[in-house]
Amino acid sequence: MVRRHLGLLVLLAAMLNVVGIGCVRAADAPLQRYEFVAPHMGTLFKIVLYAAEAAPAQAAADRAFARIGALDRAMSDYDPDSELSRLCRQPPGRPTPVSVDLLAVLQRSQRIAALSEGAFDITLGPSVRLWRQSRRTLRLPSPQARAAAARAVGADKLRLDAVARTAILAVAGMQLDLGGIGKGYAADQGLAVLRDAGFARAMVAASGDLALGAPPPGAAGWRVEIAPFADDARVPEILTVAHAGVSTSAGSEQFVQIGGRRYSHIVDPKTGLGLTRAAGVTVIAEDATSSDALATAASVLERDRVRRLVARLDAPVRMIVQQRDAAGVVRSEVFGTAPPGLVTVVPVGSTYQNKKRTG
Ligand code: AMP
Numbered sequence: 001m002v003r004r005h006l007g008l009l010v011l012l013a014a015m016l017n018v019v020g021i022g023c024v025r026a027a028d029a030p031l032q033r034y035e036f037v038a039p040h041m042g043t044l045f046k047i048v049l050y051a052a053e054a055a056p057a058q059a060a061a062d063r064a065f066a067r068i069g070a071l072d073r074a075m076s077d078y079d080p081d082s083e084l085s086r087l088c089r090q091p092p093g094r095p096t097p098v099s100v101d102l103l104a105v106l107q108r109s110q111r112i113a114a115l116s117e118g119a120f121d122i123t124l125g126p127s128v129r130l131w132r133q134s135r136r137t138l139r140l141p142s143p144q145a146r147a148a149a150a151r152a153v154g155a156d157k158l159r160l161d162a163v164a165r166t167a168i169l170a171v172a173g174m175q176l177d178l179g180g181i182g183k184g185y186a187a188d189q190g191l192a193v194l195r196d197a198g199f200a201r202a203m204v205a206a207s208g209d210l211a212l213g214a215p216p217p218g219a220a221g222w223r224v225e226i227a228p229f230a231d232d233a234r235v236p237e238i239l240t241v242a243h244a245g246v247s248t249s250a251g252s253e254q255f256v257q258i259g260g261r262r263y264s265h266i267v268d269p270k271t272g273l274g275l276t277r278a279a280g281v282t283v284i285a286e287d288a289t290s291s292d293a294l295a296t297a298a299s300v301l302e303r304d305r306v307r308r309l310v311a312r313l314d315a316p317v318r319m320i321v322q323q324r325d326a327a328g329v330v331r332s333e334v335f336g337t338a339p340p341g342l343v344t345v346v347p348v349g350s351t352y353q354n355k356k357r358t359g
């Protein structure tokens with residue numbers, strides 16, 4: 001238990017290790033680095049921005065956190081009063097008006113569900129709830145309970161009308177879960193607030209999901225260390241990135257052990273259970289909404305289907321997948337091509353000679 005939490009902390013610390021690089025040019029010298037942190041969506045959101053004075057920087061960060069807080073209240077599946085929860089309580093088949101934000105996230109989710117052949121699926125809510133229970137009780141759900149949950153799952157059962165701005169849940173018992181995309185969307189929206197307030201050199205981090213704006217003064221980009229896949233692995237790459245989203249799916253760290261098998265918090269739509277194939281996936285995409293959802297999707301998929309997913313996307317995306325091979329060696333494999341915002345990649349070591357842990 002302690003070890004699991006320690007592993008997670010190490011991972012979060014690694015993901016948050018995002019700092020400006022390069023030296024400060026004379027023209028940019030008056031700009032200072034400001035950092036703000038606030039709890040939202042069950043994690044800590046961090047804002048870094050460069051500004052000439054503290055007061056406007058603080059005011060912009062407050063506005064960005066207010067926007068993130070509002071999105072949290074709209075999209076939470078824990079809060080029975082959230083817009084999402086109210087939508088899920090509507091009778092099946094009834095067109096229900098949804099906010100611009102919720103519609104945007106639902107549309108993006110549906111698109112990635114289609115492109116990922118259902119690996120990413122926000123309608124998995126009933127299975128995710130059942131799986132959360134199993135993670136607490138350390139007992140697998142019964143086949144009956146899994147089958148009942150599966151009857152209320154399926155991207156085809158969520159119907160969106162972008163013109164009327166409505167959503168329909170086609171069958172009873174449906175539950176939408178935005179846990180795999182919401183933090184990325186909120187980070188993007190927070191970054192947009194900062195940019196609109198005149199602070200383009202900014203970034204918003206929501207644990208493993210980063211929305212990166214214009215680089216720090218005098219730097220080509222933000223320095224991002226890819227979190228190592230396991231306690232005994234090292235950082236595989238150090239990236240320099242601007243104007244992009246970077247997400248790491250923490251699937252390999254948030255595992256539970258049941259009956260001698262390790263299961264992730266990401267649910268495999270085929271089984272309704274947590275993934276047993278552990279992989280660490282980092283995605284660099286045009287924004288954090290895409291990188292968040294794609295990192296979750298790629299965690300579910302076998303490598304051929306990861307390749308197919310990347311080929312189908314209309315914007316360049318780079319994915320790095322860390323996994324142990326049969327001999328217990330951690331290997332990193334890269335899919336896709338670098339988006340324009342990825343300035344440099346410094347490989348620290350893509351293959352490790354660490355042996356599989358026993359027990
Ligand atoms: P992330 O940490 O971004 O990979 O997202 C994981 C979260 O997304 C889980 O805690 C669930 O709330 C939700 N989720 C789990 N499995 C899936 C899936 N296959 N597709 C979409 N969302 C999922």
Ligand code: MG
Nearest residue numbers: 180292293296
């Ligand atoms: Mg995600």
